[in-house]
Ligand code: SF4
C-alpha cells in the first residue's frame with residue numbers, strides 16, 4: 319500500500335523518546351492558525367516556489383499544460399489552483415529537481431509503497447534501534463491509517479520502537495486498529511478551550527476514550543504536547559482545563575512547544591499569507607518557565623522542546 323509523506327527527518331531528538339527517524343506524512347484535518355507546515359494539510363503538497371532561486375527564464379511557462387505560470391521580465395506569477403501536479407515545469411526548470419529543498423520549483427510529496435519506504439529507512443532504523451526508533455508525524459499521521467498501520471507493523475516486526483503523533487481528532491476505530499503497533503503516542507493537543515466550550519468537551523471525551531483504547535492494547539508511553547502560542551493557548555483557564563484533562567487520564571508527561579517563529583517559510587513557498595503574525599505570539603522564557611512550573615506543581619513531568 320502507498321504512503322504519502324513530504325519529508326523524512328533522519329535523526330531527530332524532538333519527536334519522541336531518544337533518537338528518532340521521522341516520517342512527516344501528508345494530510346491533516348486540522349487548520350491551526352499557527353501551523354508551520356501548511357503544505358502538509360493536503361493529500362499532495364501545492365507547488366512550492368522559491369522566488370530567490372528563479373531566474374525568470376520562462377521555461378516553466380512554456381511547458382505547463384494549464385497556464386499556471388506567467389513569467390515577465392521582472393515577475394513570476396503562479397496560479398496554483400489550476401495545477402494538476404504533472405511535474406513538467408519542475409523537469410523543465412534549470413534550477414529545480416523533484417522534491418529538492420534547494421529548487422526554484424518543487425512538489426515535496428513522495429508516494430511510495432510502505433515496504434519500499436521501510437527498505438529505504440532500514441539503515442537508519444539499524445542506527446536508532448537501541449537509542450530511539452521511528453516516529454510518524456504530520457500533518458496527521460493516522461489520516462492515512464491503513465498505510466500507517468502497515469508501515470508500523472513492518473517496523474515492529476523489525477523490533478524498532480514506534481511512536482505516532484496524533485491530533486486525537488480521528489474516530490476511535492482508527493486508534494483501535496493502530497494501538498497494538500504503537501509504543502509511544504505523542505498526543506498533540508492543538509488547542510485547549512475553556513471548560514464550557516463544546517470543543518473542550520470534545521477534546522476531553524476523545525482523550526478519555528482514546529487513552530483507554532491505548533492502554534488496553536499495549537500500555538504505551540503517553541506524552542502530551544501543547545503548542546504555546548501567546549494569547550491563543552496560554553490563558554490561565556485554558557491551562558487549567560488542559561491540566562485537568564491530563565490528570566483525569568493519568569497522562570503524566572508533557573512537552574510544551576513554544577511558537578515557531580520560522581513558520582512563515584512555507585506560507586511564502588505556497589504563495590499564501592500566514593494567518594497569524596507569529597512574532598507577536600512568541601512567549602518569553604519567563605512565561606514558558608511559569609507554564610512549566612504550573613504543570614510540575616500538579617505532579618506532571620513537564621519539559622520544553624526547543
Ligand atoms: S506541475 Fe504541471 S500543471 Fe502544475 S504548474 Fe507544473 S507543469 Fe503546470
Ligand code: SF4
Nearest residue numbers: 372373375376378411
Ligand atoms: S523555469 Fe525555473 S528559473 Fe525559469 S522561470 Fe520557471 S521557475 Fe524560474
